[in-house]
Amino acid sequence: MTEPILSVRDLSIMYTTGRKTGVTAAADVSFDLYPGQSMALVGESGCGKTTLGLGLLRLLPRLGKVSSGEIVYRFKDGMSLDILRLGKEDLRKFRWHEAAMVFQGAMNSFNPVLRIGEHFTDTLRSHEGGERRLTRADIAERAAELLRMVRLEPARVLRSFPHELSGGMKQRILIALALALEPQVLVLDEPTTALDILTQRSIVEQLHELRERLGFAMVFITHDLGLAAELADRVATMYAGRIIETGTAEDVFYEPRHPYTVGLIKAVPPVVGDLPELSSIPGSPPSLADLPSGCSFHPRCGYVRDECTGTRPELTVLTERALDEGHAAACLRAGEIEYTRKVVASA
Amino acid sequence: MSDQALSPTAKAPPPSPPPRPPGSGSLIGRVWRAYAFRRFRRAVLVVFIVTNAGFFLMRAMPGDPVDVLAGQISQRGVSPVEARALAIQSLAFDPDAPIWKQWWEYFSGLATGDMGTSVTQVGVPVSDVILKVLPWTLFSVGAGVTIAITLGLLLGMLMAYRRNSRVDHALSLIASVMGAIPNYLIAIALVTLGSTVFGVIDFLKMRGRYSQGVEIGFNLEFIGDALYHGILPIATYTLATVGTWMLVMKAATTEVLGDDYVTVARARGLTDKRIALTYVGRNAVLPLVPQVAIALATVIGGAILVEQVLAYEGLGLLTLESVNNRDYFVLQGVLVIGTSVVVFTNWIADLVYGRLDPRVRVSDVEVTS
Numbered sequence: 001m002t003e004p005i006l007s008v009r010d011l012s013i014m015y016t017t018g019r020k021t022g023v024t025a026a027a028d029v030s031f032d033l034y035p036g037q038s039m040a041l042v043g044e045s046g047c048g049k050t051t052l053g054l055g056l057l058r059l060l061p062r063l064g065k066v067s068s069g070e071i072v073y074r075f076k077d078g079m080s081l082d083i084l085r086l087g088k089e090d091l092r093k094f095r096w097h098e099a100a101m102v103f104q105g106a107m108n109s110f111n112p113v114l115r116i117g118e119h120f121t122d123t124l125r126s127h128e129g130g131e132r133r134l135t136r137a138d139i140a141e142r143a144a145e146l147l148r149m150v151r152l153e154p155a156r157v158l159r160s161f162p163h164e165l166s167g168g169m170k171q172r173i174l175i176a177l178a179l180a181l182e183p184q185v186l187v188l189d190e191p192t193t194a195l196d197i198l199t200q201r202s203i204v205e206q207l208h209e210l211r212e213r214l215g216f217a218m219v220f221i222t223h224d225l226g227l228a229a230e231l232a233d234r235v236a237t238m239y240a241g242r243i244i245e246t247g248t249a250e251d252v253f254y255e256p257r258h259p260y261t262v263g264l265i266k267a268v269p270p271v272v273g274d275l276p277e278l279s280s281i282p283g284s285p286p287s288l289a290d291l292p293s294g295c296s297f298h299p300r301c302g303y304v305r306d307e308c309t310g311t312r313p314e315l316t317v318l319t320e321r322a323l324d325e326g327h328a329a330a331c332l333r334a335g336e337i338e339y340t341r342k343v344v345a346s347a
Numbered sequence: 348m349s350d351q352a353l354s355p356t357a358k359a360p361p362p363s364p365p366p367r368p369p370g371s372g373s374l375i376g377r378v379w380r381a382y383a384f385r386r387f388r389r390a391v392l393v394v395f396i397v398t399n400a401g402f403f404l405m406r407a408m409p410g411d412p413v414d415v416l417a418g419q420i421s422q423r424g425v426s427p428v429e430a431r432a433l434a435i436q437s438l439a440f441d442p443d444a445p446i447w448k449q450w451w452e453y454f455s456g457l458a459t460g461d462m463g464t465s466v467t468q469v470g471v472p473v474s475d476v477i478l479k480v481l482p483w484t485l486f487s488v489g490a491g492v493t494i495a496i497t498l499g500l501l502l503g504m505l506m507a508y509r510r511n512s513r514v515d516h517a518l519s520l521i522a523s524v525m526g527a528i529p530n531y532l533i534a535i536a537l538v539t540l541g542s543t544v545f546g547v548i549d550f551l552k553m554r555g556r557y558s559q560g561v562e563i564g565f566n567l568e569f570i571g572d573a574l575y576h577g578i579l580p581i582a583t584y585t586l587a588t589v590g591t592w593m594l595v596m597k598a599a600t601t602e603v604l605g606d607d608y609v610t611v612a613r614a615r616g617l618t619d620k621r622i623a624l625t626y627v628g629r630n631a632v633l634p635l636v637p638q639v640a641i642a643l644a645t646v647i648g649g650a651i652l653v654e655q656v657l658a659y660e661g662l663g664l665l666t667l668e669s670v671n672n673r674d675y676f677v678l679q680g681v682l683v684i685g686t687s688v689v690v691f692t693n694w695i696a697d698l699v700y701g702r703l704d705p706r707v708r709v710s711d712v713e714v715t716s
Binding site: 112 | 606607608610611612613614615616617618621625626629630633703704705706
């Protein structure tokens with residue numbers, strides 16, 4: 001029985017805004033990520049996806065705090081780390097070595113005054129341990145190997161400053177850099193958002209390929225459902241800081257059971273086939289500081305009933321499956337929602 | 348750089364290439380367009396304009412060196428008319444000549460490095476007068492500005508890292524207050540509070556540039572003495588400018604701390620020290636580098652009052668005296684030297700900026716077109 005590599009339990013993250021008020025950007029989030037698995041977190045802007053991603057590596061901005069919950073990382077040999085209790089130095093070593101992150105907008109992910117090569121040097125040097133010190137040649141060789149994995153020409157790239165490279169190149173370099181220490185978990189926060197569609201395509205393909213080759217697990221944060229369908233084994237939909245539906249990509253996209261997921265899917269036009277009627281979800285996401293009572297989605301929901309305003313539905317398993325891949329939704333009427341659509345897979 | 352820019356096979360370009368690539372044209376043309384030389388030309392122009400302003404403003408002021416000298420001479424019991432004649436005789440220039448002639452004489456001399464002779468210290472070359480005081484001002488202002496910048500950058504970074512803490516609030520308050528007090532008031536406060544309230548400063552001993560009887564030269568006694576006398580002006584310049592540097596650095600650091608690459612650096616597991624120095628510090632300092640030259644100019648200007656308060660005979664005091672005595676040539680000399688120092692610092696700051704920020708220096712990765 002495989003153990004999950006990353007277990008998140010009831011994780012809540014707060015941003016303190018004023019004297020006492022706080023905003024809960026992620027609430028009671030739980031999931032297990034298994035080795036080599038790829039999980040997509042989808043949802044509208046501001047639903048807490050990025051906060052959750054940052055929280056996994058304890059990279060929250062100054063005002064953000066994990067208010068409750070647990071994040072456990074398991075090594076292959078069964079040893080486990082309680083991420084939220086790690087000391088400063090242990091946390092530093094954990095980051096990038098075990099779990100790396102590719103950020104939204106790689107445009108600004110590099111120090112403008114350092115050459116790309118120095119970014120690799122910094123990263124490898126910060127984590128070198130053991131008896132052998134890395135030589136310059138070791139580092140250059142490793143960096144070149146990584147850059148070739150993302151199909152860049154190492155000699156030129158390593159000598160360049162960030163401003164001399166295009167957005168797509170920087171994104172690829174960041175992916176290469178993220179893989180430098182062979183992390184077991186890779187968090188990708190909208191890695192293709194700011195790129196043109198061809199560059200997006202090639203980055204997605206490279207991610208596919210790298211994952212097959214290196215076998216890391218992936219948390220893929222995106223609002224692009226097409227990408228999620230393509231890259232993810234599992235999908236979790238987030239709304240107002242909570243996971244409201246989770247399941248295999250097939251379950252969630254072919255048989256969504258939460259009205260919000262249905263709405264998201266309906267809002268995306270298919271690339272192939274007849275154009276069905278597109279619909280957007282009425283209203284806009286609620287302010288996290290002032291959530292509606294009961295189910296946070298009820299003011300925008302077409303299936304709303306009286307009890308939706310009173311009690312918040314828990315995430316309930318609808319279909320049992322192994323490895324925490326069961327289909328679950330947080331909706332009182334999950335059983336009644338039937339949505340079928342001929343999805344033409346783009347891959 | 349290739350030498351084949353003018354190879355015979357190259358077709359003549361269409362007649363619209365004013366921004367010619369570097370490395371083309373004659374040697375003189377290349378030097379003329381070279382960055383360093385462009386800067387030099389501009390520096391000369393700045394010095395020329397400032398000196399001209401000084402030249403005409405001095406002459407536009409009421410009173411001239413003849414009045415001042417005649418006044419001094421007539422105190423020895425000479426009749427005013429005779430005193431005036433004597434004064435004109437002792438001058439190395441003709442004060443009644445048309446202004447364009449005076450202008451030509453002065454600037455043609457200046458072009459050969461001759462700044463004329465002092466009016467008050469009759470016959471002494473201006474360069475000697477200035478050289479006697481310049482090192483003292485450079486020393487005290489330079490030390491004060493250096494200490495202020497070093498301290499300001501460190502404290503500013505500390506404030507940004509600990510923002511909204513008690514340390515930050517306390518330092519911000521101090522910095523704002525210090526930044527608002529004019530430097531001569533700080534000098535006065537140092538002297539009065541230091542000698543009366545705290546009793547740590549013996550102004551009678553510390554005033555001036557060095558103690559009487561100490562031989563000027565490269566010996567320990569003199570250096571120690573010069574440092575001792577330098578304490579007050581250096582402390583004044585430091586206190587007067589450190590607050591601004593702290594606040595500016597705090598703002599710059601705060602901004603950089605919010606930049607993505609700092610978060611990414613933390614994610615990459617770099618050590619705090621590496622992040623603070625190379626990722627935060629270096630980027631935060633960048634926008635401040637050009638301000639160093641401006642700060643230096645302000646401090647040199649402020650030296651006029653500070654040196655007066657502390658009886659520190661430097662460039663500032665000399666400026667004041669030469670204005671009072673209508674010593675045209677010394678004042679113009681001071682302007683030439685003072686402006687040159689500031690322009691030179693500006694140039695150094697630009698070079699440093701180019702070293703620190705690769706985005707402003709010409710790429711050394713060959714661009715193939």
